[in-house]
Amino acid sequence: MEETHNPMPAGGGPDRWAESAVMDLGGPMFHATLLLALRETVAADHVSHVFYGHEGLVQYSSAASLLNQSLIEWTTNVFVDNEFYRRDPNYGLLRDMACQPGHHPDLVVQTASPERIADDEYRRLLFERPGFASKISLIGSRSEGISYLNLYFSHAHSPNVAELMRGRAPLLIALARRHHQLCRADADAPRTPSWCSGLSLREIQVADLLRQGHTAKEVGRELGLSPTTVVTYKNRIFKKNNVASLKEFLIKAPAVCAAPACTAEAGGR
Numbered sequence: 001m002e003e004t005h006n007p008m009p010a011g012g013g014p015d016r017w018a019e020s021a022v023m024d025l026g027g028p029m030f031h032a033t034l035l036l037a038l039r040e041t042v043a044a045d046h047v048s049h050v051f052y053g054h055e056g057l058v059q060y061s062s063a064a065s066l067l068n069q070s071l072i073e074w075t076t077n078v079f080v081d082n083e084f085y086r087r088d089p090n091y092g093l094l095r096d097m098a099c100q101p102g103h104h105p106d107l108v109v110q111t112a113s114p115e116r117i118a119d120d121e122y123r124r125l126l127f128e129r130p131g132f133a134s135k136i137s138l139i140g141s142r143s144e145g146i147s148y149l150n151l152y153f154s155h156a157h158s159p160n161v162a163e164l165m166r167g168r169a170p171l172l173i174a175l176a177r178r179h180h181q182l183c184r185a186d187a188d189a190p191r192t193p194s195w196c197s198g199l200s201l202r203e204i205q206v207a208d209l210l211r212q213g214h215t216a217k218e219v220g221r222e223l224g225l226s227p228t229t230v231v232t233y234k235n236r237i238f239k240k241n242n243v244a245s246l247k248e249f250l251i252k253a254p255a256v257c258a259a260p261a262c263t264a265e266a267g268g269r
Contacts, residue, residue, distance in 0.1 A: 018034075018037060018175065020033050021033045021034040021037050021175055022175070025175065025178055025179050025182055026179060026182030026183060030179045031047050031048075031063065031179075032064040032065075032066075034047065034064075034172075034176075035064050035065075035066055035151075036066065038151070038168075039066060041164065042136075042151065042157070042161050042164060042165065043157070043161070044151040044152065044153055044157075045067050045152060045153060046064070046065040046066070046067070046068075046072040046132075046151070046152040047149070047151055047152070048061065048062070048063040048072065048076050048079075048149075048150045048152075049061065049062050049063070049147065049148070049149050049150075049176045049179075049180070050076075050079070050080065050085065050148040050150075051148070052094055052095075052098045052145055052146040052148065053145045054098050054099060054101070054145060056094065056095035056099055058080050058085055059145065060180055060183070060184070061076055061079075061080045062183075067154070071130050072130075072152075074130075075125075075126055075130050078125060079126060084122060084125070084126060087119050087121075087122045088122070089116075089117060089118075089119075090110055090112075090137055090139065093108065093110075093139070094139060094146055094148060097146050098141075098145060098146045101142075101143060105141070106141050107140050107141070107169055107170060108138075108139040109136065109137070109138055109139075109162070109165060109166050109169050110136070110137040110139065111134065111136050111137070111157075111162050112135045112137065113135070113156060114127040114128055114132070114133070130152075131154055132152045132153065132154070133154055133155050133156045133157075134152075134153045134156045134157050135152050135153070136151045136153075136157065136162055136165050137151075138150075138151075138172055138173055140169075140170075140174075140176075140177065142177065147173050147176050147177050147180065149172055149173060149176050193253065194252075195207065195241055195249075195252055195253035198240050199237065199240060202223075202233065203233055203236055203237050205223060206219055206225075206230060206233040206234060207233075207234075207237045207249075207253070209223070210237075210246065210249070210250075211249075211250065211253055211254070216230040216231055216234065237249065241253070
């Protein structure tokens with residue numbers, strides 16, 4: 001294994017290869033686009049990104065391949081789900097960087113090949129079986145955790161490729177980290193219940209009160225509407241949800257203890 005604490009600047013001018021990957025940040029094709037953008041210069045065949053929290057545990061993983069997507073997904077699942085990440089030769093460093101931020105460099109580049117892996121089962125399952133001849137690992141440390149970006153090669157990479165990746169490591173780690181942040185924000189974002197789809201703000205207010213068991217008169221008093229207007233809104237709600245009665249609507253949208261926050265356009269009054 002080899003390590004660098006001071007990555008060399010990338011040669012060849014601006015990193016225009018990264019433009020397409022930037023466009024796919026937060027999307028399902030990000031890693032595939034990133035790998036395709038690097039293909040001509042480093043000839044990597046597969047990429048995986050694993051994110052470690054401060055306890056040294058995996059919080060996120062994703063992977064892409066230009067040769068066999070099922071293969072790289074399988075190896076990544078074995079690595080994470082079967083806890084082979086604890087047997088990774090780099091895990092001691094990863095754990096220390098996660099648990100003791102500030103005691104290690106912000107960026108480390110490592111290289112690995114099958115003959116240098118002492119763990120027989122790890123080598124067989126995660127190198128020999130998938131046909132990986134070598135790997136370049138980029139490890140980026142920030143306050144929120146550790147990004148572990150791995151490029152896998154079907155043929156042993158040359159020393160100049162490792163040197164090139166040292167220069168591009170800061171940008172690659174930054175892209176991977178930003179992609180993870182966007183994915184996490186999307187996963188944490190509140191989801192609009194399906195029954196809200198297509199309803200105006202007023203219709204959602206009426207529907208939510210109906211879901212809580214209020215009568216048309218009670219809904220009218222709460223919202224300052226006449227019972228007739230409430231019935232009109234109720235009929236619109238039923239039509240938009242393709243139900244014929246309040247009973248059907250309550251089955252589709254059962255009431256909860258607290259009304260959900262629904263994103264809807266104003267209007268339809």
